Amino acid sequence: MFSEYAPFTTKYFYHIVIAVISFVLFNKFFNWSYRRIAPKVDEKLFEDVQEEPALPKDLKHIPYRYIRLPEKEMLSRASEFYQIAAARRTLRYFSANPVPKEVIREIIRAAGTAPSGAHTEPWSFVVVSNQTMKSKIRSIVEQEEEINYRKRMGVKWTVDLSPLRTNWIKEYLTIAPYLILVFKQTYGTLPNGKKKIHYYHEMSVSIACGILITAIQYAGLVTLTSTPLNCGPAIRSLLGRPANEKLVLLLPVGYPAKDATVPDLQRKPLSEILTEIY
Numbered sequence: 001m002f003s004e005y006a007p008f009t010t011k012y013f014y015h016i017v018i019a020v021i022s023f024v025l026f027n028k029f030f031n032w033s034y035r036r037i038a039p040k041v042d043e044k045l046f047e048d049v050q051e052e053p054a055l056p057k058d059l060k061h062i063p064y065r066y067i068r069l070p071e072k073e074m075l076s077r078a079s080e081f082y083q084i085a086a087a088r089r090t091l092r093y094f095s096a097n098p099v100p101k102e103v104i105r106e107i108i109r110a111a112g113t114a115p116s117g118a119h120t121e122p123w124s125f126v127v128v129s130n131q132t133m134k135s136k137i138r139s140i141v142e143q144e145e146e147i148n149y150r151k152r153m154g155v156k157w158t159v160d161l162s163p164l165r166t167n168w169i170k171e172y173l174t175i176a177p178y179l180i181l182v183f184k185q186t187y188g189t190l191p192n193g194k195k196k197i198h199y200y201h202e203m204s205v206s207i208a209c210g211i212l213i214t215a216i217q218y219a220g221l222v223t224l225t226s227t228p229l230n231c232g233p234a235i236r237s238l239l240g241r242p243a244n245e246k247l248v249l250l251l252p253v254g255y256p257a258k259d260a261t262v263p264d265l266q267r268k269p270l271s272e273i274l275t276e277i278y
């Protein structure tokens with residue numbers, strides 16, 4: 001009966017069985033050999049975890065200061081904030097005009113207010129304005145990106161990207177006055193030298209990045225959210241970052257070029273992204 005519906009399965013039954021067995025064996029061997037060469041970061045993490053809470057046991061709780069806004073003002077502020085957020089666009093063309101570094105510092109201070117799992121604050125921000133360093137970062141990114149575009153991304157992805165006119169030449173990495181590199185700390189260190197678990201570090205850092213790009217927008221600057229595929233380790237060692245940090249985002253920040261263009265995209269209307277249950 002089964003063969004009626006899937007003659008292929010019966011005809012090639014032995015081939016399928018052999019394929020499945022080889023796959024299982026290959027996986028077992030791969031895991032075994034990979035474990036022998038890979039640094040045992042994760043296993044160590046769980047051998048060596050703290051028994052004590054990372055925050056003081058007697059942490060004080062204080063009254064929350066709150067000023068309630070009138071409803072009308074709430075709505076006007078929410079709409080105003082929407083307008084600011086909606087005006088943000090991902091820019092690929094930057095001006096080399098300098099930006100005061102105090103502005104960048106305030107933007108990063110804002111990003112550092114993000115909530116984080118168990119208040120671990122698992123982020124590090126590296127700001128690069130040194131031209132030599134920017135060139136080094138650019139050449140790492142371009143080298144990897146060329147391989148990504150030519151080999152790794154696959155036809156579908158490159159076809160999907162083509163209307164956005166992206167490629168592996170990243171001039172903005174040397175033109176924009178600043179590069180902000182966001183690292184997530186996959187674990188931390190306690191004062192006693194033991195490892196501190198960073199719960200939900202991925203989510204915490206993503207939220208910080210959301211605040212970061214909104215702060216950039218609010219300050220009147222532009223950026224491009226780039227996730228440099230496979231460049232993490234090379235950039236991490238170039239910048240001398242510790243082993244517990246992984247590169248999450250690389251953001252050029254500055255003013256837009258005078259003749260900058262952006263793709264004519266529309267955002268989904270509220271009705272498509274919101275389901276209300278009253």
Ligand SMILES: *[C@@H]1O[C@H](CO)[C@@H](O)[C@H](O)[C@H]1NC(C)=O
Pocket residue numbers: 130131132133
């Ligand atoms: C930029 O960094 C390079 C080496 O990383 C250094 O030699 C150079 O002096 C720096 N440039 C400035 C303007 O500080």
